[in-house]
Amino acid sequence: MALRYALLAALQEEPATGYELTQRFRTYLAHVWNATHQQIYRELGKLHDEGLVTAETIAQSERPDRKQYRVSEAGETALTQWLATPQPRPATRDPLLVKLFAGDNLDARVMARELAELRQQCEQRLAAYREMERTWFRDPGSVPRRYRLQYLALRRGILGAQSWLAWLDEAEREFPSTDDS
Amino acid sequence: MALRYALLAALQEEPATGYELTQRFRTYLAHVWNATHQQIYRELGKLHDEGLVTAETIAQSERPDRKQYRVSEAGETALTQWLATPQPRPATRDPLLVKLFAGDNLDARVMARELAELRQQCEQRLAAYREMERTWFRDPGSVPRRYRLQYLALRRGILGAQSWLAWLDEAEREFPSTDDS
């Protein structure tokens, strides 16, 4: 359900094509809502059928045609309504933690490698978030509200990554890395 | 995919009925993998069809029959194999953060209420985790490995909840609660 509203919100910031939206979801929306291009195109089609967005085809020589979408009035109404509805928290489902419940069948070296990979991923993400923080939100007080809210989402990404790193510090004591990378 | 392995891991700790498993998933597995009883029964059926678990029907007077499942050898093999396979991290999809990207359409009072609810939820969960910590893991060093790993999962729950509370401290500055509860 929320994908469509993520799309509407993104389109409201600026009209875009499916391709551009895909890029936004990969970059500065990755810590908020993940979606593939297939999912995005599919949902944009539905949104269009339901009249929540309008489409404009832009012909290009040298490149495939682009379809630019923008939010319709009905779309804005739908978005506003959804915003006012409290959303249930997403359920936790983490395969890594599931593994911890397998006890004796769990190989410590395999696990250590998986933890190392996770650490790398977290560090990379954290670095990317820090980079965004530096470039766009150097002085969060002077930023207009719209972007201050986005900064809050980014802050969540940062705090989330940090909390995973803190957990990894504990987990790596149980699964010491053999360090044969 | 991971649900079945969560079931196998849980059954390996101790054979159980779908009903008992449902209770475990609701209590001390809630911070690891969420599943409803419908999902659990369905997956147990598949697991049985595939020979990864065996079932024993226990007739009860006064109560509906129970079907107790236990992991078969094939099941243990499948579990071990899965454990050795690195699992991709679950993608972030958070409707609350999506809302932050809607900018001007987002009502501050509505948001403040949603944050308050989230805070309550986090605090409740944290208290529940702390309780588990106290009752089962008072001295983590003296606990056998199998349960030390479960404690690690619990630690993740605790750190996760704390990191959300830290974020809420920041978010509530942007959406001050009117405190008319």
Next chain:
DNA sequence: ACTCCATATGCACTTTGTTGCATATCAAGG
């Protein structure tokens, strides 16, 4: 020449999770 990558859009199939409903018994409380 050939391959890879970016641009640009999509369909079809499968898996996974959600939601509503169904059934049967017993104990406890109003």
Next chain:
DNA sequence: CCTTGATATGCAACAAAGTGCATATGGAGT
């Protein structure tokens, strides 16, 4: 007496997300 809640198991329909594949062009690198 009647309802609610715990015990105990499931089916069916639907929604959401994942995976594989398809197509078309142009530029850059080997």
